[in-house]
Amino acid sequence: MNHRKRLGLTAVLAVAALLTGACGSGEATSSGGNSLLDEAAAKLTGEPIVIADISEVSGVPGFAPSAMPNGAKAAAAYINDNGGIGGRPIKITSCDSKFDPGASAACAQQAVAQKSLAVIGIDDFSSTGGDALFEKNNIITMNSPNQPTLIQSPNSFAIGPGGVGEFYGLGHYLGTTAKLKNISLLMQDQPVGRTYAQQLEKAAKEAGVETVNTVFFNPQITDFSASVAKVTSTDPEAVFTLVNGSQIPQVWDQLQQQGIEPEQIYIHSVAMDAEVFDAAGPAAVGANVISEFTNPDDLNDPDVKIFREAMDKYGFGDIARSALAEWGFANVMFLADAAKTIGADKVNAATLKEYLTTTLAPGSTTTIPTFLGSPAGAAPPEFPGIHRPGISILRWDGTKFVTVEGFFTPPQLQPAQP
Numbered sequence: 001m002n003h004r005k006r007l008g009l010t011a012v013l014a015v016a017a018l019l020t021g022a023c024g025s026g027e028a029t030s031s032g033g034n035s036l037l038d039e040a041a042a043k044l045t046g047e048p049i050v051i052a053d054i055s056e057v058s059g060v061p062g063f064a065p066s067a068m069p070n071g072a073k074a075a076a077a078y079i080n081d082n083g084g085i086g087g088r089p090i091k092i093t094s095c096d097s098k099f100d101p102g103a104s105a106a107c108a109q110q111a112v113a114q115k116s117l118a119v120i121g122i123d124d125f126s127s128t129g130g131d132a133l134f135e136k137n138n139i140i141t142m143n144s145p146n147q148p149t150l151i152q153s154p155n156s157f158a159i160g161p162g163g164v165g166e167f168y169g170l171g172h173y174l175g176t177t178a179k180l181k182n183i184s185l186l187m188q189d190q191p192v193g194r195t196y197a198q199q200l201e202k203a204a205k206e207a208g209v210e211t212v213n214t215v216f217f218n219p220q221i222t223d224f225s226a227s228v229a230k231v232t233s234t235d236p237e238a239v240f241t242l243v244n245g246s247q248i249p250q251v252w253d254q255l256q257q258q259g260i261e262p263e264q265i266y267i268h269s270v271a272m273d274a275e276v277f278d279a280a281g282p283a284a285v286g287a288n289v290i291s292e293f294t295n296p297d298d299l300n301d302p303d304v305k306i307f308r309e310a311m312d313k314y315g316f317g318d319i320a321r322s323a324l325a326e327w328g329f330a331n332v333m334f335l336a337d338a339a340k341t342i343g344a345d346k347v348n349a350a351t352l353k354e355y356l357t358t359t360l361a362p363g364s365t366t367t368i369p370t371f372l373g374s375p376a377g378a379a380p381p382e383f384p385g386i387h388r389p390g391i392s393i394l395r396w397d398g399t400k401f402v403t404v405e406g407f408f409t410p411p412q413l414q415p416a417q418p
Protein backbone atom coordinates (compact mmCIF):
# COMPACT_ATOMS: atom_id res chain seq x y z
CA MET A 1 0.00 0.00 0.00
CA ASN A 2 1.31 3.46 -0.86
CA HIS A 3 2.41 5.09 2.39
CA ARG A 4 0.92 8.44 1.36
CA LYS A 5 -2.48 6.76 1.26
CA ARG A 6 -2.25 4.85 4.51
CA LEU A 7 -3.83 7.24 6.93
CA GLY A 8 -2.77 7.26 10.28
CA LEU A 9 5.92 7.45 21.29
CA THR A 10 8.28 8.33 21.01
CA ALA A 11 7.59 8.55 20.19
CA VAL A 12 9.23 10.50 21.96
CA LEU A 13 9.39 8.68 25.21
CA ALA A 14 10.35 11.86 27.01
CA VAL A 15 8.50 11.02 30.19
CA ALA A 16 10.41 7.77 30.61
CA ALA A 17 13.68 9.48 29.81
CA LEU A 18 13.14 12.30 32.30
CA LEU A 19 11.79 10.72 35.46
CA THR A 20 13.81 9.00 38.14
CA GLY A 21 13.25 5.26 38.53
CA ALA A 22 13.83 2.56 41.11
CA CYS A 23 16.81 0.20 41.14
CA GLY A 24 16.60 -3.51 40.69
CA SER A 25 17.64 -6.46 38.60
CA GLY A 26 15.93 -7.45 35.39
CA GLU A 27 12.91 -9.65 35.84
CA ALA A 28 11.74 -12.01 33.13
CA THR A 29 8.32 -13.42 32.48
CA SER A 30 6.99 -15.75 29.80
CA SER A 31 4.78 -14.72 26.93
CA GLY A 32 1.68 -15.28 29.01
CA GLY A 33 -1.14 -12.83 29.65
CA ASN A 34 -4.09 -15.12 29.15
CA SER A 35 -4.58 -18.75 28.13
CA LEU A 36 -5.29 -17.91 24.48
CA LEU A 37 -1.73 -16.69 24.04
CA ASP A 38 -0.27 -19.97 25.23
CA GLU A 39 -2.84 -21.99 23.29
CA ALA A 40 -1.87 -20.28 20.05
CA ALA A 41 1.80 -21.22 20.54
CA ALA A 42 1.00 -24.76 21.70
CA LYS A 43 -0.59 -25.58 18.33
CA LEU A 44 2.83 -25.40 16.68
CA THR A 45 5.62 -27.94 17.11
CA GLY A 46 8.55 -26.18 15.44
CA GLU A 47 11.47 -24.58 17.25
CA PRO A 48 10.28 -21.31 18.84
CA ILE A 49 11.50 -17.99 17.50
CA VAL A 50 12.27 -15.85 20.55
CA ILE A 51 11.75 -12.09 20.48
CA ALA A 52 12.98 -10.35 23.62
CA ASP A 53 11.01 -7.41 24.93
CA ILE A 54 13.03 -5.24 27.30
CA SER A 55 10.90 -2.44 28.74
CA GLU A 56 11.00 -0.34 31.89
CA VAL A 57 7.59 -1.61 32.99
CA SER A 58 8.24 -0.38 36.54
CA GLY A 59 10.46 2.29 38.01
CA VAL A 60 9.04 5.32 36.22
CA PRO A 61 6.21 6.97 38.22
CA GLY A 62 3.29 7.96 36.05
CA PHE A 63 4.55 6.11 32.98
CA ALA A 64 3.13 2.69 32.08
CA PRO A 65 4.76 1.23 28.95
CA SER A 66 3.20 -2.22 29.35
CA ALA A 67 1.00 -1.57 26.32
CA MET A 68 4.04 -2.16 24.09
CA PRO A 69 4.92 -5.70 25.27
CA ASN A 70 1.24 -6.57 25.45
CA GLY A 71 0.77 -5.45 21.87
CA ALA A 72 3.73 -7.64 20.93
CA LYS A 73 2.16 -10.64 22.68
CA ALA A 74 -1.11 -10.14 20.81
CA ALA A 75 0.74 -10.03 17.48
CA ALA A 76 2.66 -13.20 18.32
CA ALA A 77 -0.57 -15.00 19.18
CA TYR A 78 -2.17 -13.81 15.93
CA ILE A 79 0.79 -15.09 13.90
CA ASN A 80 0.90 -18.38 15.80
CA ASP A 81 -2.82 -18.93 15.25
CA ASN A 82 -2.12 -18.52 11.54
CA GLY A 83 0.66 -21.09 11.28
CA GLY A 84 3.56 -19.19 12.81
CA ILE A 85 6.72 -18.91 10.73
CA GLY A 86 6.64 -22.12 8.72
CA GLY A 87 5.32 -23.98 11.74
CA ARG A 88 7.68 -22.26 14.18
CA PRO A 89 5.88 -20.34 16.96
CA ILE A 90 6.90 -16.85 17.98
CA LYS A 91 7.63 -16.54 21.69
CA ILE A 92 7.76 -13.14 23.40
CA THR A 93 9.85 -12.96 26.55
CA SER A 94 9.50 -9.86 28.72
CA CYS A 95 12.16 -8.42 30.99
CA ASP A 96 11.54 -5.41 33.23
CA SER A 97 14.54 -3.07 32.95
CA LYS A 98 13.02 -0.84 35.67
CA PHE A 99 14.58 2.38 34.32
CA ASP A 100 17.81 1.20 35.92
CA PRO A 101 21.23 0.51 34.33
CA GLY A 102 21.82 -2.68 36.30
CA ALA A 103 18.43 -4.13 35.45
CA SER A 104 18.90 -3.16 31.82
CA ALA A 105 22.24 -5.00 31.68
CA ALA A 106 20.70 -8.12 33.24
CA CYS A 107 17.89 -8.08 30.69
CA ALA A 108 20.40 -7.72 27.84
CA GLN A 109 22.40 -10.72 29.04
CA GLN A 110 19.21 -12.77 29.24
CA ALA A 111 18.21 -11.78 25.69
CA VAL A 112 21.55 -13.03 24.38
CA ALA A 113 21.43 -16.24 26.43
CA GLN A 114 18.03 -17.17 25.05
CA LYS A 115 19.28 -16.64 21.46
CA SER A 116 16.74 -13.95 20.67
CA LEU A 117 15.96 -13.06 17.08
CA ALA A 118 15.76 -9.36 17.98
CA VAL A 119 15.25 -7.01 20.91
CA ILE A 120 12.18 -4.78 21.09
CA GLY A 121 10.72 -2.51 23.76
CA ILE A 122 11.41 0.72 25.65
CA ASP A 123 14.70 0.72 27.53
CA ASP A 124 16.38 4.08 28.14
CA PHE A 125 19.53 2.53 29.63
CA SER A 126 20.45 0.06 26.89
CA SER A 127 23.45 2.23 26.00
CA THR A 128 25.13 1.34 29.31
CA GLY A 129 26.11 -2.07 27.94
CA GLY A 130 23.20 -3.79 26.29
CA ASP A 131 23.56 -2.24 22.84
CA ALA A 132 27.22 -3.23 22.54
CA LEU A 133 26.35 -6.76 23.67
CA PHE A 134 23.60 -7.05 21.07
CA GLU A 135 25.86 -5.83 18.28
CA LYS A 136 28.61 -8.25 19.31
CA ASN A 137 26.12 -11.13 19.08
CA ASN A 138 24.55 -9.97 15.78
CA ILE A 139 21.21 -9.21 17.45
CA ILE A 140 19.51 -6.11 16.06
CA THR A 141 17.77 -3.73 18.42
CA MET A 142 14.33 -2.26 17.74
CA ASN A 143 14.34 -0.43 21.06
CA SER A 144 12.60 2.94 20.77
CA PRO A 145 15.30 5.36 19.58
CA ASN A 146 15.43 7.83 22.44
CA GLN A 147 19.16 7.64 23.01
CA PRO A 148 21.69 9.46 20.79
CA THR A 149 23.66 6.20 20.57
CA LEU A 150 20.69 4.39 19.01
CA ILE A 151 19.95 7.22 16.59
CA GLN A 152 23.55 6.87 15.38
CA SER A 153 23.72 3.06 15.48
CA PRO A 154 23.78 0.92 12.31
CA ASN A 155 22.50 -1.91 14.52
CA SER A 156 19.26 -0.01 15.24
CA PHE A 157 16.17 -0.78 13.16
CA ALA A 158 13.37 0.77 15.22
CA ILE A 159 10.12 1.05 13.29
CA GLY A 160 9.09 4.10 15.29
CA PRO A 161 11.12 7.24 14.51
CA GLY A 162 10.95 8.51 18.11
CA GLY A 163 11.69 12.10 19.04
CA VAL A 164 13.82 12.82 15.98
CA GLY A 165 10.93 11.94 13.69
CA GLU A 166 8.22 13.59 15.74
CA PHE A 167 9.86 16.94 16.38
CA TYR A 168 11.44 17.51 13.00
CA GLY A 169 8.14 16.35 11.53
CA LEU A 170 5.92 18.63 13.58
CA GLY A 171 8.10 21.66 12.96
CA HIS A 172 7.99 21.00 9.23
CA TYR A 173 4.21 20.47 9.32
CA LEU A 174 3.48 23.68 11.25
CA GLY A 175 5.43 25.80 8.79
CA THR A 176 4.79 24.08 5.47
CA THR A 177 1.28 22.64 5.78
CA ALA A 178 -0.36 24.70 8.53
CA LYS A 179 1.59 27.78 7.33
CA LEU A 180 1.95 29.24 10.82
CA LYS A 181 4.32 32.08 11.68
CA ASN A 182 4.18 32.19 15.48
CA ILE A 183 4.24 29.13 17.78
CA SER A 184 5.03 28.35 21.43
CA LEU A 185 6.56 25.27 23.05
CA LEU A 186 6.00 24.11 26.63
CA MET A 187 8.94 21.79 27.29
CA GLN A 188 10.32 19.91 30.28
CA ASP A 189 13.50 21.53 31.60
CA GLN A 190 15.74 18.51 31.13
CA PRO A 191 18.45 17.77 28.54
CA VAL A 192 16.12 15.70 26.38
CA GLY A 193 13.43 18.39 26.51
CA ARG A 194 15.94 21.00 25.36
CA THR A 195 17.12 18.73 22.54
CA TYR A 196 13.55 18.21 21.35
CA ALA A 197 12.92 21.96 21.51
CA GLN A 198 15.97 22.60 19.35
CA GLN A 199 14.86 20.04 16.77
CA LEU A 200 11.33 21.39 16.58
CA GLU A 201 12.49 25.00 16.35
CA LYS A 202 15.07 24.18 13.66
CA ALA A 203 12.53 22.40 11.46
CA ALA A 204 9.84 25.03 12.06
CA LYS A 205 12.05 27.95 11.10
CA GLU A 206 13.35 26.14 8.03
CA ALA A 207 9.69 25.65 7.07
CA GLY A 208 8.76 29.34 7.42
CA VAL A 209 7.79 29.80 11.08
CA GLU A 210 9.17 33.16 12.19
CA THR A 211 8.75 33.13 15.99
CA VAL A 212 9.24 30.17 18.33
CA ASN A 213 8.61 31.02 22.00
CA THR A 214 9.97 28.19 24.15
CA VAL A 215 9.08 27.93 27.84
CA PHE A 216 10.81 25.30 29.98
CA PHE A 217 9.23 23.93 33.16
CA ASN A 218 10.42 21.77 36.02
CA PRO A 219 8.78 18.35 35.45
CA GLN A 220 8.05 18.08 39.18
CA ILE A 221 5.77 21.14 39.37
CA THR A 222 2.03 20.82 39.87
CA ASP A 223 1.02 24.42 39.22
CA PHE A 224 1.39 25.34 35.53
CA SER A 225 -0.26 28.75 35.65
CA ALA A 226 3.00 30.75 35.39
CA SER A 227 4.32 28.56 32.56
CA VAL A 228 1.05 28.79 30.66
CA ALA A 229 1.06 32.58 31.03
CA LYS A 230 4.52 32.73 29.44
CA VAL A 231 3.49 30.35 26.64
CA THR A 232 0.45 32.44 25.71
CA SER A 233 2.11 35.84 26.16
CA THR A 234 3.14 35.93 22.48
CA ASP A 235 -0.35 35.10 21.16
CA PRO A 236 0.83 31.91 19.44
CA GLU A 237 -1.02 30.28 16.57
CA ALA A 238 -0.14 26.84 17.96
CA VAL A 239 1.24 25.42 21.21
CA PHE A 240 3.15 22.17 21.61
CA THR A 241 2.95 20.66 25.12
CA LEU A 242 5.44 18.08 26.40
CA VAL A 243 3.15 16.93 29.22
CA ASN A 244 1.62 13.61 30.12
CA GLY A 245 -1.18 11.86 32.02
CA SER A 246 -2.92 14.01 34.62
CA GLN A 247 -1.01 17.08 33.43
CA ILE A 248 -2.92 17.04 30.12
CA PRO A 249 -6.34 18.32 31.24
CA GLN A 250 -4.79 20.79 33.69
CA VAL A 251 -2.45 22.40 31.16
CA TRP A 252 -4.88 22.29 28.24
CA ASP A 253 -7.71 23.78 30.28
CA GLN A 254 -5.46 26.65 31.34
CA LEU A 255 -4.34 27.22 27.76
CA GLN A 256 -7.95 27.42 26.64
CA GLN A 257 -8.73 29.88 29.43
CA GLN A 258 -6.02 32.06 27.92
CA GLY A 259 -7.66 31.98 24.49
CA ILE A 260 -5.90 29.00 22.87
CA GLU A 261 -8.38 26.81 20.98
CA PRO A 262 -8.05 23.01 21.30
CA GLU A 263 -7.23 22.73 17.58
CA GLN A 264 -4.13 24.86 18.25
CA ILE A 265 -2.73 22.39 20.80
CA TYR A 266 -0.30 19.56 19.93
CA ILE A 267 1.19 16.74 22.00
CA HIS A 268 3.67 13.85 21.61
CA SER A 269 2.68 10.31 20.65
CA VAL A 270 3.32 8.66 24.03
CA ALA A 271 0.30 10.59 25.29
CA MET A 272 -1.87 9.06 22.56
CA ASP A 273 -4.23 6.91 24.60
CA ALA A 274 -7.98 7.02 23.99
CA GLU A 275 -8.77 6.30 27.64
CA VAL A 276 -6.54 9.16 28.84
CA PHE A 277 -8.03 11.57 26.32
CA ASP A 278 -11.54 10.49 27.20
CA ALA A 279 -10.81 11.03 30.91
CA ALA A 280 -9.47 14.52 30.12
CA GLY A 281 -12.96 15.48 28.98
CA PRO A 282 -13.76 18.68 27.05
CA ALA A 283 -10.22 20.05 27.43
CA ALA A 284 -8.92 17.36 25.06
CA VAL A 285 -11.59 17.58 22.37
CA GLY A 286 -10.00 18.97 19.23
CA ALA A 287 -6.36 18.60 20.34
CA ASN A 288 -3.75 17.11 18.01
CA VAL A 289 -1.30 14.23 18.44
CA ILE A 290 1.90 13.48 16.55
CA SER A 291 1.51 9.82 15.59
CA GLU A 292 4.18 7.37 14.47
CA PHE A 293 1.64 4.74 13.47
CA THR A 294 -1.65 4.42 11.65
CA ASN A 295 -4.77 5.90 13.25
CA PRO A 296 -6.09 3.06 15.50
CA ASP A 297 -9.66 4.23 14.85
CA ASP A 298 -9.35 4.03 11.04
CA LEU A 299 -11.18 0.72 10.76
CA ASN A 300 -11.19 0.96 6.97
CA ASP A 301 -7.46 0.29 7.01
CA PRO A 302 -6.87 -3.50 6.79
CA ASP A 303 -3.88 -3.35 9.15
CA VAL A 304 -5.97 -1.58 11.78
CA LYS A 305 -8.75 -4.13 11.38
CA ILE A 306 -6.34 -7.02 11.99
CA PHE A 307 -4.76 -5.18 14.91
CA ARG A 308 -8.00 -4.28 16.67
CA GLU A 309 -9.53 -7.74 16.22
CA ALA A 310 -6.37 -9.43 17.53
CA MET A 311 -6.11 -7.11 20.52
CA ASP A 312 -9.74 -7.87 21.40
CA LYS A 313 -9.36 -11.61 20.88
CA TYR A 314 -6.29 -11.98 23.07
CA GLY A 315 -7.54 -9.83 25.92
CA PHE A 316 -5.90 -6.47 25.26
CA GLY A 317 -8.75 -4.55 23.68
CA ASP A 318 -8.77 -1.90 26.40
CA ILE A 319 -5.32 -0.65 25.40
CA ALA A 320 -5.61 -1.02 21.62
CA ARG A 321 -6.21 2.67 20.96
CA SER A 322 -2.78 3.73 22.14
CA ALA A 323 0.50 4.39 20.31
CA LEU A 324 2.52 1.96 22.44
CA ALA A 325 0.17 -0.96 21.78
CA GLU A 326 0.38 -0.27 18.05
CA TRP A 327 4.17 -0.08 18.27
CA GLY A 328 4.48 -3.42 20.08
CA PHE A 329 2.14 -5.13 17.64
CA ALA A 330 3.91 -3.61 14.62
CA ASN A 331 7.34 -4.72 15.91
CA VAL A 332 6.37 -8.37 15.84
CA MET A 333 4.50 -8.18 12.54
CA PHE A 334 7.56 -6.54 10.93
CA LEU A 335 9.86 -9.25 12.28
CA ALA A 336 7.47 -11.99 11.19
CA ASP A 337 7.40 -10.66 7.62
CA ALA A 338 11.20 -10.48 7.60
CA ALA A 339 11.46 -14.05 8.94
CA LYS A 340 9.14 -15.34 6.24
CA THR A 341 11.19 -13.58 3.57
CA ILE A 342 14.42 -15.12 4.90
CA GLY A 343 12.79 -18.53 5.34
CA ALA A 344 11.71 -20.48 8.40
CA ASP A 345 14.67 -22.86 8.13
CA LYS A 346 17.24 -20.07 7.75
CA VAL A 347 16.04 -17.24 9.97
CA ASN A 348 18.10 -16.41 13.03
CA ALA A 349 19.59 -13.26 14.54
CA ALA A 350 22.53 -13.19 12.12
CA THR A 351 20.50 -13.75 8.95
CA LEU A 352 17.94 -11.16 10.05
CA LYS A 353 20.67 -8.59 10.62
CA GLU A 354 22.20 -9.37 7.22
CA TYR A 355 18.82 -9.07 5.50
CA LEU A 356 17.93 -5.71 7.07
CA THR A 357 21.42 -4.25 6.76
CA THR A 358 21.67 -5.21 3.10
CA THR A 359 18.14 -4.25 2.11
CA LEU A 360 18.16 -0.93 3.93
CA ALA A 361 21.80 -0.02 3.22
CA PRO A 362 22.78 3.64 2.72
CA GLY A 363 21.69 4.81 -0.70
CA SER A 364 19.27 1.93 -1.22
CA THR A 365 15.92 2.74 -2.79
CA THR A 366 14.39 -0.53 -1.57
CA THR A 367 11.82 -0.31 1.19
CA ILE A 368 10.25 -2.86 3.53
CA PRO A 369 6.54 -2.53 4.42
CA THR A 370 5.84 -1.73 8.06
CA PHE A 371 2.60 -2.95 9.60
CA LEU A 372 0.57 0.05 10.84
CA GLY A 373 3.18 2.44 9.48
CA SER A 374 4.91 3.92 6.46
CA PRO A 375 7.66 1.76 4.91
CA ALA A 376 11.15 1.33 6.34
CA GLY A 377 13.99 2.38 4.07
CA ALA A 378 17.56 3.63 3.96
CA ALA A 379 18.43 5.95 6.84
CA PRO A 380 19.15 9.68 6.42
CA PRO A 381 22.86 10.55 6.49
CA GLU A 382 22.82 12.26 9.90
CA PHE A 383 20.70 9.58 11.61
CA PRO A 384 21.82 6.07 10.54
CA GLY A 385 19.60 4.44 13.18
CA ILE A 386 16.35 5.93 11.87
CA HIS A 387 14.90 3.77 9.10
CA ARG A 388 11.21 4.62 9.33
CA PRO A 389 10.84 8.42 9.67
CA GLY A 390 7.20 8.89 8.65
CA ILE A 391 4.72 10.51 11.04
CA SER A 392 1.10 11.65 10.81
CA ILE A 393 -1.12 14.12 12.66
CA LEU A 394 -4.25 12.87 14.44
CA ARG A 395 -6.97 14.78 16.28
CA TRP A 396 -9.18 13.68 19.17
CA ASP A 397 -12.84 14.44 18.42
CA GLY A 398 -14.16 13.37 21.83
CA THR A 399 -14.88 9.75 20.95
CA LYS A 400 -12.19 8.72 18.46
CA PHE A 401 -9.03 9.81 16.67
CA VAL A 402 -9.41 11.30 13.21
CA THR A 403 -6.60 11.79 10.70
CA VAL A 404 -5.64 15.39 9.98
CA GLU A 405 -2.52 14.63 7.93
CA GLY A 406 -1.45 11.24 6.58
CA PHE A 407 2.12 9.96 6.71
CA PHE A 408 4.84 12.38 5.67
CA THR A 409 8.61 12.63 6.15
CA PRO A 410 10.33 15.94 6.96
CA PRO A 411 13.27 16.97 4.74
CA GLN A 412 15.76 16.49 7.58
CA LEU A 413 14.99 12.76 7.63
CA GLN A 414 14.87 12.02 3.93
CA PRO A 415 17.27 9.17 3.10
CA ALA A 416 20.30 9.82 0.96
CA GLN A 417 19.90 8.68 -2.65
CA PRO A 418 22.70 7.70 -5.04
